[in-house]
Amino acid sequence: MLARLALEPGDEEFYAEQLSGILVHIDRLQQLDIDAIPPTAQVVEVANTLREDVPRPGLDQADALANAPAAVDGFFRVPSIQEET
Amino acid sequence: MxxxxxxxxxxxxxxxxxxxxxxxxxxxxxxxxxxxxxxxxxxxxxxxxxxxxxxxxxxxxxxxxxxxxxxxxxxxxxxxxxxxxxxxxxxxxxxxxxxxxxxxxxxxxxxxxxxxxxxxxxxxxxxxxxxxxxxxxxxxxxxxxxxxxxxxxxxxxxxxxxxxxxxxxxxxxxxxxxxxxxxxxQLRAEPNISLRRAGSKELGVKTELKNINSFRALHRAILYEVTRQTEVLESGGAVVQETRGWSEAEGRTFSQRSKEFAExxxxxxxxxxxxxxxxxxxxxxLRSALPELPGARRGRLVSQHRLPAADAVLIAADRELADLFEAAVAAGAEPKPVANWIIGEVAPSGKIPTPEHLADLVKLVTGGSITRDQGREVLVESVETGRLPSDIVREHGFAQLSDESALQVEVEAVIAANPRAVEDYRAGKKQALGALMADLKKRAPQANPRIASELLLRLLG
Structure with missing residues (x-):
């Protein structure tokens, strides 16, 4: 998604520096010795947050489509994704 | 595989x-x-x-x-x-x-x-x-x-x-x-198919099939894909790992996209x-709330109701049929005849009678009151109208003719009307009996076939 954002002319230098900074930081993280640390997917110690199976109203169709760049007959319209074969 | x-x-x-x-x-x-x-x-x-x-x-x-x-x-x-x-x-x-x-x-x-x-x-x-x-x-x-x-x-x-x-x-x-x-x-089956050489354990490159909407399509799509892969390999080509779509209308699979690898x-x-x-x-x-599973039920149909394994497989495969079977048996009908009626008549028609009606019907047939053929008609009518088979039988006067003296009249008529077949039979052509029984069935549809054929044999000498 970020790849879709266009840069203003003149900003290239500024963002190039920031992105390089991020990559350098990741390089440093990768040098850490983490052999003794178990993989951690969650830092909040909760489990089994479940919802009862009860439907509730969502958005109506007009609201659902309100942000869409293109819509037709209740559908989102997108450029074709079927590749030529 | x-x-x-x-x-x-x-x-x-x-x-x-x-x-x-x-x-x-x-x-x-x-x-x-x-x-x-x-x-x-x-x-x-x-x-x-x-x-x-x-x-x-x-x-x-x-x-x-x-x-x-x-x-x-x-x-x-x-x-x-x-x-x-x-x-x-x-x-x-x-x-x-x-x-x-x-x-x-x-x-x-x-x-x-x-x-x-x-x-x-x-x-x-x-x-x-x-x-x-x-x-x-x-x-x-x-x-x-x-x-x-x-x-x-x-x-x-x-x-x-x-x-x-x-x-x-x-x-x-x-x-x-x-x-x-x-x-x-609600159920989508995607078979992964790969060939292996006879005698080898090594599986070839697999393809995955999508867009299959019925059990029949599943069967057809796999047969097609196995043939396709065989032809590719036999002509010296290589099977590409990919996802292929099944086209029901065209009866073939076609390349959809190269299969992504997990990474x-x-x-x-x-x-x-x-x-x-x-x-x-x-x-x-959750385990304690599970109902009896098809496999366990199959076993019980054999051990408890003495059904042959082949019958138990067919009946246990469908919960509705298995429930019908057990309820009809509980209503007093014999297990094996109930199984025969379910497998032979109920399952193919897809029309499910109530257990009480099925039990009633099975008792009418096994007790000799009506013939199997009459039973079939009664079953259809019972499912359509929701009426008890005994009532239908009584109303149609369907009751099977088991009285020997009444049957003898019919059998004698058959012998009189088919001198040629009678002669053949007496000359040793035993298959002539079939023609005589067929004629009897036409004249007296409600005749009890077992008693009638005994009578016929006796009168033919």
Missing amino acids: IGMEVHVQPTTRSKMFCGCAVGQLGDPPNSNVCEICLGMPGVLPVINKAAVEACLKTALALSCEIPRHTKFDRKNYMYPDLPKGYQISQYDLPMSLNGFLELDGRRVRIRRVHLEEDTGKLIHAGDKLHKSWESFVDLNRAGVPLMEIVSEPDLGSADEARDYAVALRTMLRTIGASEAEMEKG DYRYFPEPDLPPLEIDAAWIEQ
Whole structure:
């Protein structure tokens, strides 16, 4: 998604520096010795947050489509994704 | 060899991670959606307990191991059928592992059963897919719960693959985990097919088939694909690992896309969902609520009701038929004749009588009051009108003719009317008896065939 954002002319230098900074930081993280640390997917110690199976109203169709760049007959319209074969 | 990936929609009222209703086919597009399943920023998914329990029940019914700890992961891909840019699925810690489904007395190994969410539906504009220039997206199905049941490549033929899918469906319906209607997309079977040389254990490159909408299509698609791969290999080519679509209209498979390898999806743990801890008490509670499974019922039909194994297999495969069988037996009819009527008449017609009516009918036939042929007619009429077979028999005067003196009149008439056949029979052509019995049946349809043929033999000398 970020790849879709266009840069203003003149900003290239500024963002190039920031992105390089991020990559350098990741390089440093990768040098850490983490052999003794178990993989951690969650830092909040909760489990089994479940919802009862009860439907509730969502958005109506007009609201659902309100942000869409293109819509037709209740559908989102997108450029074709079927590749030529 | 064939391995099956089967996606099953568990029976729930709401979606996997949000409260949107699980709608029906034919709902207006994008009418069962909310901020969560539309992938809007800042929303949090919450796991549907009923979907988890349906998956656990399925895992138990398939004798899977259920690890204590399980979690969800993001499977990343850019495709407009999932607006988040990823599907929430399970990767390295699925809800269950290493089970089996019994098929004709042998075990088809189940690799895993996990939970995930369904995607939206795309409609491509244009006459041919590759000429289309835009797609229309309906996200009603995005976020609908799905269980994925993955088997090992243990199925050796199209027949076995179809039988496996049917048995799985029976199981899911029996335990109430899913309606599993293939036509409604609640059960989608995707066979993975690879060939191996006779005598070799090494499997060739596999292809995965999609877009299969019925058990018949599953069977046809596999037969087609096996032939296609054989031809590719025999002409010196190589099978490409890919996903292929089945076209029911054209009766062939076609290349859809090269199969992505797992790393393309950049799986990582879903940070928005806390993990699940499934303890023994929860599992026990679900296990104790499971109904009798088809395999166990099959065994009991043999041991308790003395049915031949072949009959038990057919009857236990369908919960409705098995219930009918046991209720009709409980209503006082003999087990084996009840089984014969269910397998021979009820199952093929799909018209289910009440157990009391079936028991009544079976008693009429086994007691000799009516013939089998009359019984068939009475059964049809009973199902159509909802009336008791005994009442129908009485009304039609259908009652079987078993009285010897009355029968003798009919038999003598047959002998008088067929001098040629009688002569043949007496000259040693025993098959002439068939013609005489046929004529008797025409003159006196209600004649008890056993007594009539005895009489006929006696009078012919």
